[in-house]
Amino acid sequence: MKTKIENRFNCPKKLWCKFSDKGKIAYNNVRSIKPNIIIPDPKSLMSDKAWDTVSHNYACFAAWEF
Numbered sequence: 001m002k003t004k005i006e007n008r009f010n011c012p013k014k015l016w017c018k019f020s021d022k023g024k025i026a027y028n029n030v031r032s033i034k035p036n037i038i039i040p041d042p043k044s045l046m047s048d049k050a051w052d053t054v055s056h057n058y059a060c061f062a063a064w065e066f
Contacts, residue, residue, distance in 0.1 A: 005021055005025060006028070007024075009027070009028065009059075011056070011059075019063045019064075019066075020063075020066045023062075023063035023064065023065070024063065026063050026065070026066060027060065027062065028059075030055065030058050030059035030062045030063075031056065031059045033055065035055075
């Protein structure tokens with residue numbers, strides 16, 4: 001029986017379906033990283049909307065590696 005991996009961050013369905021299971025896990029893991037882990041003072045550098053876009057792009061990049 002195959003386990004369904006939850007699309008926790010609402011990646012577009014067309015894109016989500018193209019990821020492998022490992023890619024889906026990678027996507028969720030990268031998107032769950034908080035901005036203060038990567039950027040010391042994220043509020044001074046980018047808005048929440050900008051962070052959402054950047055983290056989505058990095059997560060897609062990570063997902064395609066699998």
